[in-house]
Amino acid sequence: xxxxxxxxxxxxxxxxxxxxxxxxxxxxxxxxxxxxxxxxxxxxxxxxxxxxxxxxxxxxxxxxxxxxxxxxxxxxxxxxxxxxxxxxxxxxxxxxxxxxxxxxxxxxxxxxxxxxxxxxxxxxxxxxxxxxxxxxxxxxxxxxxxxxxxxxxxxxxxxxxxxxxxxxxxxxxxxxxxxxxxxxxxxxxxxxxxxxxxxxxxxxxxxxxxxxxxxxxxxxxxxxxxxxxxxxxxxxxxxxxxxxxxxxxxxxxxxxxxxxxxxxxxxxxxxxxxxxxxxxxxxxxxxxxxxxxxxxxxxxxxxxxxxxxxxxxxxxxxxxxxxxxxxxxxxxxxxxxxxxxxxxxxxxxxxxxxxxxxxxxxxxxxxxxxxxxxxxxxxxxxxxxxxxxxxxxxxxxxxxxxxxxxxxxxxxxxxxxxxxxxxxxxxxxxxxxxxxxxxxxxxxxxxxxxxxxxxxxxxxxxxxxxxxxxxxxxxxxxxxxxxxxxxxxxxxxxxxxxxxxxxxxxxxxxxxxxxxxxxxxxxxxxxxxxxxxxxxxxxxxxxxxxxxxxxxxxxxxxxxxxxxxxxxxxx
Numbered sequence: 324x325x326x327x328x329x330x331x332x333x334x335x336x337x338x339x340x341x342x343x344x345x346x347x348x349x350x351x352x353x354x355x356x357x358x359x360x361x362x363x364x365x366x367x368x369x370x371x372x373x374x375x376x377x378x379x380x381x382x383x384x385x386x387x388x389x390x391x392x393x394x395x396x397x398x399x400x401x402x403x404x405x406x407x408x409x410x411x412x413x414x415x416x417x418x419x420x421x422x423x424x425x426x427x428x429x430x431x432x433x434x435x436x437x438x439x440x441x442x443x444x445x446x447x448x449x450x451x452x453x454x455x456x457x458x459x460x461x462x463x464x465x466x467x468x469x470x471x472x473x474x475x476x477x478x479x480x481x482x483x484x485x486x487x488x489x490x491x492x493x494x495x496x497x498x499x500x501x502x503x504x505x506x507x508x509x510x511x512x513x514x515x516x517x518x519x520x521x522x523x524x525x526x527x528x529x530x531x532x533x534x535x536x537x538x539x540x541x542x543x544x545x546x547x548x549x550x551x552x553x554x555x556x557x558x559x560x561x562x563x564x565x566x567x568x569x570x571x572x573x574x575x576x577x578x579x580x581x582x583x584x585x586x587x588x589x590x591x592x593x594x595x596x597x598x599x600x601x602x603x604x605x606x607x608x609x610x611x612x613x614x615x616x617x618x619x620x621x622x623x624x625x626x627x628x629x630x631x632x633x634x635x636x637x638x639x640x641x642x643x644x645x646x647x648x649x650x651x652x653x654x655x656x657x658x659x660x661x662x663x664x665x666x667x668x669x670x671x672x673x674x675x676x677x678x679x680x681x682x683x684x685x686x687x688x689x690x691x692x693x694x695x696x697x698x699x700x701x702x703x704x705x706x707x708x709x710x711x712x713x714x715x716x717x718x719x720x721x722x723x724x725x726x727x728x729x730x731x732x733x734x735x736x737x738x739x740x741x742x743x744x745x746x747x748x749x750x751x752x753x754x755x756x757x758x759x760x761x762x763x764x765x766x767x768x769x770x771x772x773x774x775x776x777x778x779x780x781x782x783x784x785x786x787x788x789x790x791x792x793x794x795x796x797x798x799x800x801x802x803x804x805x806x807x808x809x810x811x812x813x814x815x816x817x818x819x820x821x822x823x824x825x826x827x828x829x830x831x832x833x834x835x836x837x838x839x840x841x842x843x844x845x846x847x848x849x850x851x852x853x854x855x856x857x858x859x860x861x862x863x864x865x866x867x868x869x870x871x872x873x874x875x876x877x878x879x880x881x882x883x884x885x886x887x888x889x890x891x892x893x894x
């Protein structure tokens with residue numbers, strides 16, 4: 324009797340040490356016929372099964388199928404497991420993990436900053452999301468500036484959420500180490516009531532104190548503030564930094580088409596760059612910080628004024644500091660199909676079900692492996708909606724909220740959904756009733772906290788800039804991106820920034836060490852397979868733009884889960 328290969332992966336039940344299959348769709352070429360006992364000469368029907376290539380690879384290495392030809396055993400190889408446990412504990416023990424992250428940040432971010440400091444150029448420092456750029460800037464780079472006789476640090480960002488007051492206050496006042504205590508600056512932040520007190524700033528400086536001034540572009544878009552800041556730069560040794568420097572920082576609006584795929588009026592696109600450059604020309608040490616440098620920054624087009632001051636770490640160096648992409652999926656619908664009113668309900672319910680199911684599995688996992696004494700992970704989703712601009716059919720935040728109050732909605736009653744716009748945020752229960760609101764970054768704390776009910780975030784542009792949420796496991800795009808340059812090439816900076824929001828880690832190093840020592844590598848492996856902990860899934864409308872964005876993200880900013888697991892578990 325011959326064996327017929329199935330059209331699905333059979334590794335979906337039980338509790339194998341290499342984990343059950345997490346995929347739901349398979350190409351025929353991905354499915355393999357596997358010998359259960361690892362012996363390729365044993366072709367008895369009862370010894371054959373159909374599994375996907377991912378499961379096959381994991382089984383081969385976890386079960387020792389690869390050691391010698393024709394052998395195989397269905398018990399774990401003790402020597403291999405001992406080596407893997409030692410490797411995992413060595414990497415993820417708390418002190419070692421933080422020191423590794425610190426050493427990589429110093430090599431690729433802080434040391435290049437110090438080398439470029441004082442060169443008189445407009446410098447660009449690049450680093451992947453989750454690399455610790457903001458931390459490094461305020462905790463390590465700015466103190467270096469003050470140690471060199473610096474008096475002022477002006478930190479600009481495209482929107483308030485990028486450098487919120489609570490986060491920056493912790494960095495400046497608690498975590499930063501200064502050579503001398505008198506170098507510690509007084510923090511002024513545009514988020515505070517009344518904004519920046521420029522009279523006090525000038526008084527502090529006159530009295531010999533150092534200052535750090537943090538402002539959003541919108542706040543700094545004021546001629547009087549620009550005049551005051553320029554005067555300060557001209558009088559005192561100043562460092563100016565611009566977070567998310569690829570956003571709104573083109574040197575001329577004509578270049579917008581070539582960089583971002585669409586044009587802006589002259590007053591809009593170059594305004595923030597011109598103000599930034601005005602401070603630079605007044606004598607400031609100048610740095611732009613970004614995960615996705617524009618083509619202009621990279622000197623790929625005429626007229627670039629940026630100096631690329633560093634390189635990014637290689638993929639292996641970043642593996643343990645970011646989540647890994649599991650599924651980057653192009654939907655079978657596109658922007659042109661939004662007239663089909665079944666798309667939004669179907670996709671939203673898939674997200675609601677996925678988050679709820681994954682959260683339940685995580686809770687069961689923690690109980691199974693006795694992890695109740697360690698932080699409970701939360702799983703959330705990011706949904707990217709469309710603005711009201713244009714006449715085409717679109718899916719907007721208001722459409723999503725209205726859907727909650729319908730019988731078709733499957734959002735769990737113990738979950739809430741938050742919408743965030745430039746005006747602020749609102750929180751809704753499962754019936755679509757508004758239960759909370761605000762205008763700061765508190766909504767991010769709600770999504771990161773396992774004590775809060777918020778599990779879904781609906782955004783527009785905030786998907787790209789300012790969203791720093793570790794718990795994200797799923798992302799769904801309804802937004803239209805069809806931007807091309809004059810050569811017909813897709814411009815994907817915005818989409819790639821949105822994908823980069825998923826990279827922030829949500830695992831517990833304490834839990835990894837606990838699992839490795841007490842339950843073996845297979846428990847750690849299983850832990851990483853959860854979306855929102857070790858990996859994430861993204862679904863976007865079918866388009867050349869997102870196909871290109873996915874490709875660019877894989878090449879430059881992301882690691883596939885199987886590559887990451889292969890590295891960590893020594894395949």
